[in-house]
Amino acid sequence: MQANGATPGAFGLVEGDRTMGERKLGVAIHGVGQVAYAHAASWLKNPHVQIVSVTSRRVDSARRLAERFGLEDCHVGDRYEDVLANPRVDIMNLSGPNHVHAEQGIAAAEAGKHILIEKPMCLSMEENRRLRDAVARAGVKSVVSFVLRWNPLIENLKALLAAGAVGQLFYAEVDYWHGLADWWTGWEWGRTWASGRSTMLTGGCHAVDALRWLCGHEVAEVAAFSNNKKGRFEYDANVVAILKFQNGLIGKTSALFDAEMPYSFNIDLAGTEGTIRDNRVWSKPLFPGQTSWTEMKTILPDSGDVDHHPFDAQMNHLVDCILQDHESHCSIADAYHTHEVCMAIDQSLACGGQPIRLPLE
Numbered sequence: 001m002q003a004n005g006a007t008p009g010a011f012g013l014v015e016g017d018r019t020m021g022e023r024k025l026g027v028a029i030h031g032v033g034q035v036a037y038a039h040a041a042s043w044l045k046n047p048h049v050q051i052v053s054v055t056s057r058r059v060d061s062a063r064r065l066a067e068r069f070g071l072e073d074c075h076v077g078d079r080y081e082d083v084l085a086n087p088r089v090d091i092m093n094l095s096g097p098n099h100v101h102a103e104q105g106i107a108a109a110e111a112g113k114h115i116l117i118e119k120p121m122c123l124s125m126e127e128n129r130r131l132r133d134a135v136a137r138a139g140v141k142s143v144v145s146f147v148l149r150w151n152p153l154i155e156n157l158k159a160l161l162a163a164g165a166v167g168q169l170f171y172a173e174v175d176y177w178h179g180l181a182d183w184w185t186g187w188e189w190g191r192t193w194a195s196g197r198s199t200m201l202t203g204g205c206h207a208v209d210a211l212r213w214l215c216g217h218e219v220a221e222v223a224a225f226s227n228n229k230k231g232r233f234e235y236d237a238n239v240v241a242i243l244k245f246q247n248g249l250i251g252k253t254s255a256l257f258d259a260e261m262p263y264s265f266n267i268d269l270a271g272t273e274g275t276i277r278d279n280r281v282w283s284k285p286l287f288p289g290q291t292s293w294t295e296m297k298t299i300l301p302d303s304g305d306v307d308h309h310p311f312d313a314q315m316n317h318l319v320d321c322i323l324q325d326h327e328s329h330c331s332i333a334d335a336y337h338t339h340e341v342c343m344a345i346d347q348s349l350a351c352g353g354q355p356i357r358l359p360l361e
């Protein structure tokens, strides 16, 4: 028996709708802005799902997306309660602004829905804990949209690290430099404290998550500094933090919303047997006799455009987790730790760069 009372095998399947002998999982998109269009395009490529509901704060926004993709047999509305009560909905795709994610995620879990939730999934440790616990209680599957985990460079780096290409990591650095301005559809809410909350939660969380994912260890302590050079955000737009991991690894992350340059996601990983700098690899075990960097030709994390993000792979991964009944490496339980690190960095900023130990009380 699953958490929502359905029996395995019948769980999460849309009545009367069959693909390859299976009925499809019903997806509900809630919160329609720019990223929801990229999500919808990816869901439509997966043969095991059907978008059965699109809702947003304004029904016109939901209707526009449904019309853009020619969605048929699909509920369009503005009431989240209707989506929660809709038995055709198996997967809740939460893509509204930051400050609504946690409560909507908790309600989705309590309604027995699997969850695809945009980052940041919460804005406080209290929300972080409640969301994690609600999902654990409900036993639903979840994926948090740390979509860079499916970027081909990062997938390849993860495999290289696992193969011992650089030996034992002792230093790691990942930076998120993304000049945000009013070209962003989310600008009005994203630059506020109430909804955007902080640079680390709104954008830097991608870099913190990549650090955790690539290093494979949890952060034990952070200290951070910030400034707000252009004064366009209600919080400090530029943050740098140093980190110590539980295994002694040291690292750094920065997030710059005031950056004047194309989007950049810098990755530096130094190990006892080699070093990785973005897509350049220096490896004593893999490339003995190497005289220069070996450059990996692949898709890099070098664009903030949501159409560049590997949402296809992320959505496919959640569907696989549901159909094969296994937990995602990028679940809400895992992402709890990424958010905790971001909040520890914000706590350090709030007390003038004081070191903050994790886990947070």
Ligand SMILES: NC(=O)c1ccc[n+]([C@@H]2O[C@H](COP(=O)([O-])OP(=O)(O)OC[C@H]3O[C@@H](n4cnc5c(N)ncnc54)[C@H](OP(=O)(O)O)[C@@H]3O)[C@@H](O)[C@H]2O)c1
Pocket (backbone or CB within 6 Å): 030, 031, 032, 033, 034, 035, 036, 055, 056, 057, 058, 059, 061, 062, 095, 096, 097, 098, 100, 118, 119, 120, 145, 146, 147, 185, 186, 187, 202, 306, 309
């Ligand atoms: N993983 C990634 O790489 C990535 C990339 C981009 C964005 N994101 C995240 O995705 C989320 C959305 O970002 P975005 O760029 O798409 O912003 P956006 O364009 O502003 O879209 C958010 C939409 O949510 C709707 N909305 C507002 N209040 C709502 C509520 N209470 N409940 C439901 N919907 C509500 C609004 O539509 P109406 O008011 O018109 O209904 C708005 O258009 C953010 O959390 C952002 O951090 C993640």
